[in-house]
Amino acid sequence: MLKLTPAAEPYWIDLLPGVRIKVRPITIASMLVARDAVSKVFRGEDQEDVGVRANIALVREIAQRGILEWEGVGDADGNPASVNRETIGALLDHWPAYDEIDVRYVAPALERGEEKNGSSSSPAGTTEAAPATATPAESSAQSAHT
Known part of the structure; x- marks a missing residue:
């Protein structure tokens, strides 16, 4: 059954101390x-x-579109920084902040997308992670005559 849920509201993520x-x-x-x-x-x-650059582009684009407000982010003089493309980009240039946004915001959304397809292949793109469904043959078959 497809379960329809109402649209979620914006929410806060504790990114770094403060x-x-x-x-x-x-x-x-x-x-x-x-x-x-x-x-x-x-x-x-x-x-x-x-692959690395693609992941960075994905996280950056989603963060640019998704961050609405923040607390505890300031400019070089210690004044509260406004939220805009430039300051979001500067936040993402700070490795610990980028990593937390990736782990706490982007990755969960990607994982929800993977849950929708219960028969998808493994993350590496192969079915190696899937369990075997056939029993091994007891002996090899003879070749067909030509």
Whole structure:
């Protein structure tokens, strides 16, 4: 049964000690836009570390669209920083903040997407993780005559 739930409301994530962000739930639209950002990475000429750069593009795009407010984030002078593309980008340049946004905001949404398909392959793209369904043959069969 497909269970329809009402749209979720924005929520707070404790990011780092003294820092929290208010985010909107990740929607299909935001995921599609983020995938477009990722596809640009794959179309680039430099294919070195493409997987890492694709993940960074995904997290950055989702964060840019999802962060609504924050507390405990300031400018170089210690004044509260306003939330905009530039300051969100600066927050994401801070490794511990980027990592927490990836782990606490983006990854759970991706995991929910994987749960929808109970017969999907393993994350590596193979079915190696799937259990064997056939018993091994007792002896090898003879070749067909030509």
